[in-house]
Amino acid sequence: MKRRKFITVAATGLAAGSLAAPAVAQAPGAVRWRLTTSWPKSLDTMYGSNEAFAKRVSDLTDGKFEIRIFAAGEIVPGLQVLDAVQNGTVEAGNTLTSFFIGKRPAYSFDAGLAFGMNSRQQNAWMYAAGGLEMVREVFKKDNLLLFPAGNVGVQMGGFYRKEIKTVEDLKGLKFRIGGIGGTILQKLGVIPQQIAPGDIYPALERGTIDAAEFVGPHDDEKLGLHKIAKFYYTPGWWEGSAQDSTLVNLTAWETLPPQFKSAFEVAALEQNLMMIARYDALNPIALKRLIAQGVQVKQFPRAVMDACYKATQETYDELSAQDEDFRRIYTAWRQFLAESNQWFRVAEFVLDSYRFAAKPL
Amino acid sequence: MKRRKFITVAATGLAAGSLAAPAVAQAPGAVRWRLTTSWPKSLDTMYGSNEAFAKRVSDLTDGKFEIRIFAAGEIVPGLQVLDAVQNGTVEAGNTLTSFFIGKRPAYSFDAGLAFGMNSRQQNAWMYAAGGLEMVREVFKKDNLLLFPAGNVGVQMGGFYRKEIKTVEDLKGLKFRIGGIGGTILQKLGVIPQQIAPGDIYPALERGTIDAAEFVGPHDDEKLGLHKIAKFYYTPGWWEGSAQDSTLVNLTAWETLPPQFKSAFEVAALEQNLMMIARYDALNPIALKRLIAQGVQVKQFPRAVMDACYKATQETYDELSAQDEDFRRIYTAWRQFLAESNQWFRVAEFVLDSYRFAAKPL
Numbered sequence: 001m002k003r004r005k006f007i008t009v010a011a012t013g014l015a016a017g018s019l020a021a022p023a024v025a026q027a028p029g030a031v032r033w034r035l036t037t038s039w040p041k042s043l044d045t046m047y048g049s050n051e052a053f054a055k056r057v058s059d060l061t062d063g064k065f066e067i068r069i070f071a072a073g074e075i076v077p078g079l080q081v082l083d084a085v086q087n088g089t090v091e092a093g094n095t096l097t098s099f100f101i102g103k104r105p106a107y108s109f110d111a112g113l114a115f116g117m118n119s120r121q122q123n124a125w126m127y128a129a130g131g132l133e134m135v136r137e138v139f140k141k142d143n144l145l146l147f148p149a150g151n152v153g154v155q156m157g158g159f160y161r162k163e164i165k166t167v168e169d170l171k172g173l174k175f176r177i178g179g180i181g182g183t184i185l186q187k188l189g190v191i192p193q194q195i196a197p198g199d200i201y202p203a204l205e206r207g208t209i210d211a212a213e214f215v216g217p218h219d220d221e222k223l224g225l226h227k228i229a230k231f232y233y234t235p236g237w238w239e240g241s242a243q244d245s246t247l248v249n250l251t252a253w254e255t256l257p258p259q260f261k262s263a264f265e266v267a268a269l270e271q272n273l274m275m276i277a278r279y280d281a282l283n284p285i286a287l288k289r290l291i292a293q294g295v296q297v298k299q300f301p302r303a304v305m306d307a308c309y310k311a312t313q314e315t316y317d318e319l320s321a322q323d324e325d326f327r328r329i330y331t332a333w334r335q336f337l338a339e340s341n342q343w344f345r346v347a348e349f350v351l352d353s354y355r356f357a358a359k360p361l
Numbered sequence: 362m363k364r365r366k367f368i369t370v371a372a373t374g375l376a377a378g379s380l381a382a383p384a385v386a387q388a389p390g391a392v393r394w395r396l397t398t399s400w401p402k403s404l405d406t407m408y409g410s411n412e413a414f415a416k417r418v419s420d421l422t423d424g425k426f427e428i429r430i431f432a433a434g435e436i437v438p439g440l441q442v443l444d445a446v447q448n449g450t451v452e453a454g455n456t457l458t459s460f461f462i463g464k465r466p467a468y469s470f471d472a473g474l475a476f477g478m479n480s481r482q483q484n485a486w487m488y489a490a491g492g493l494e495m496v497r498e499v500f501k502k503d504n505l506l507l508f509p510a511g512n513v514g515v516q517m518g519g520f521y522r523k524e525i526k527t528v529e530d531l532k533g534l535k536f537r538i539g540g541i542g543g544t545i546l547q548k549l550g551v552i553p554q555q556i557a558p559g560d561i562y563p564a565l566e567r568g569t570i571d572a573a574e575f576v577g578p579h580d581d582e583k584l585g586l587h588k589i590a591k592f593y594y595t596p597g598w599w600e601g602s603a604q605d606s607t608l609v610n611l612t613a614w615e616t617l618p619p620q621f622k623s624a625f626e627v628a629a630l631e632q633n634l635m636m637i638a639r640y641d642a643l644n645p646i647a648l649k650r651l652i653a654q655g656v657q658v659k660q661f662p663r664a665v666m667d668a669c670y671k672a673t674q675e676t677y678d679e680l681s682a683q684d685e686d687f688r689r690i691y692t693a694w695r696q697f698l699a700e701s702n703q704w705f706r707v708a709e710f711v712l713d714s715y716r717f718a719a720k721p722l
Contacts, residue, residue: 060623115712115716115722120641123634124638124639124642128635154712266417269631269635273488277481281485305715334721343578343645347597348596349714351476351595351596354596354666
């Protein structure tokens with residue numbers, strides 16, 4: 001019954017042909033899907049990567065597999081993407097699955113964990129060390145198939161009206177932040193707020209909140225927060241990298257011919273690479289503009305970082321005690337991370353350290 | 362004339378059908394290509410990524426576009442890949458284009474430059490900041506189209522029989538290294554040697570050379586160099602990241618239908634992401650094994666790094682003076698790198714620094 005809902009078989013020129021039965025049997029009919037996202041169209045990088053994804057799938061299938069992309073709110077609100085895909089309202093959705101860790105804590109291994117893997121480590125774990133399989137098992141419980149489909153890298157720590165000089169300064173801070181970061185910061189007295197992107201500016205202006213984190217310079221600049229809060233903190237330690245994902249309703253997925261599955265998979269993978277490439281090209285330019293407008297880039301003090309790191313470990317221990325999926329994946333994840341860090345310290349980090357400290361070539 | 366050589370149109374079931382002329386006109390015939398590589402099959406990551414690439418192209422085209430992969434020496438030697446593609450001996454080749462900078466210095470911007478971009482910066486520059494277009498203009502002069510198709514990340518600095526304690530220790534050092542690193546090190550008295558992978562071990566064992574760099578722990582371990590030289594130096598500063606590329610004969614490319622072009626392009630992009638993911642998963646394990654066998658990981662002393670950095674800048678100035686293509690691209694490349702470094706220092710590097718120094722989660 002679901003199948004009929006998901007597939008639109010258009011009569012192609014080929015299928016309309018009156019002979020060549022074996023060829024017709026092999027030729028896939030046209031498929032039209034809807035993919036809803038958690039992003040407004042103004043997020044050109046996150047929303048835009050979905051348009052590029054749909055174009056690639058279409059090109060790879062000679063236009064036979066068409067995926068229409070919808071912004072947050074067009075079909076369902078941005079924070080209902082997972083439910084909409086699970087329920088079959090749409091066949092696919094693109095989101096940051098950390099929005100949904102209230103449903104299943106183990107979802108956090110998909111988007112990324114606080115003090116967790118950087119984007120390269122995340123890809124290595126997901127694609128080449130069994131991470132994707134482990135994460136997919138969790139999503140499968142909700143009839144979902146998951147594809148990594150983008151990455152932001154390390155985000156900024158947000159805009160603050162006042163400086164954060166000590167751990168005490170976090171107490172009572174009304175801070176716009178979602179996901180696991182909010183859960184962790186509560187331990188240090190922060191009052192986390194979930195606020196939709198369009199509502200952040202007025203909330204910060206009116207003083208309903210004291211600070212807000214969003215993404216990085218390229219996206220943050222568009223919100224205009226730098227006009228009302230001058231301190232721009234780094235790093236956004238709540239995600240070593242923020243991985244964007246595309247979710248597919250498993251029942252819908254199983255109706256696809258192998259060629260279409262391959263096209264979908266590789267097009268998602270392409271955006272996993274391309275989204276961070278675009279961010280890495282756009283963020284430096286936006287950061288320069290923000291600094292030119294008087295933004296002061298500040299680093300969280302060491303004592304604040306240490307307190308956050310400790311609170312993070314406590315949170316992971318608690319989640320491991322509460323949730324079997326979290327515990328199982330966390331054990332594998334932390335072992336991979338520890339070994340990976342050892343290697344990154346030896347080569348990448350040593351050269352990056354030298355390069356970043358040196359006078360430009 | 363060339364076209365006939367490149368394409369094998371097999372009679373598909375569809376084409377053999379007696380009706381439906383418009384459908385037949387749209388249905389692409391089977392295409393068979395040969396792709397030769399610079400890699401022995403023992404390089405499972407570099408050679409293997411080409412097998413995965415061919416499988417993806419086949420899956421995306423329902424088996425109609427078949428690409429056969431050849432190891433170094435099967436059709437042409439590893440260092441003749443570029444010529445073989447240019448001459449039309451094969452339609453495509455996979456290599457590190459830094460092997461061919463003697464032909465055109467500007468090729469170096471493809472594989473990566475000494476003290477240059479890390480793999481994320483390289484992707485950002487290539488895909489999202491005009492780098493790929495600039496690099497392709499150079500390869501087009503040789504009737505070649507280029508696709509980034511893999512990355513190794515920062516390599517190791519190689520195995521040395523004796524420690525490198527001062528800049529003086531580089532004088533007269535017979536060092537197996539190719540590409541721009543060899544050119545730069547000559548300024549400091551190093552005698553660079555180009556030696557095929559299979560010949561490195563006996564050369565180091567007999568003392569024909571004093572040191573040898575190859576790739577990173579995963580590939581280096583297989584050569585067994587750690588059995589005869591205990592000092593394993595970091596970083597391999599001669600490439601901020603080593604990008605592997607697939608070259609296509611432009612005349613052959615133009616015969617492909619759009620769907621096959623799209624499949625080829627996205628499959629190369631997939632391997633660009635997957636190769637480094639595999640290396641990042643495999644290198645930590647190999648490094649641990651090497652250390653367990655007594656290998657001593659050493660960092661090049663600061664004075665040595667500074668001398669190499671200075672020699673690098675001199676080399677770039679000389680190449681800019683000699684070669685117009687190099688000068689033009691270098692100007693754009695260094696500006697992008699300087700701005701990118703500013704941004705990476707602010708977010709990624711700050712969090713990586715904290716994470717790598719902290720006690721594991």
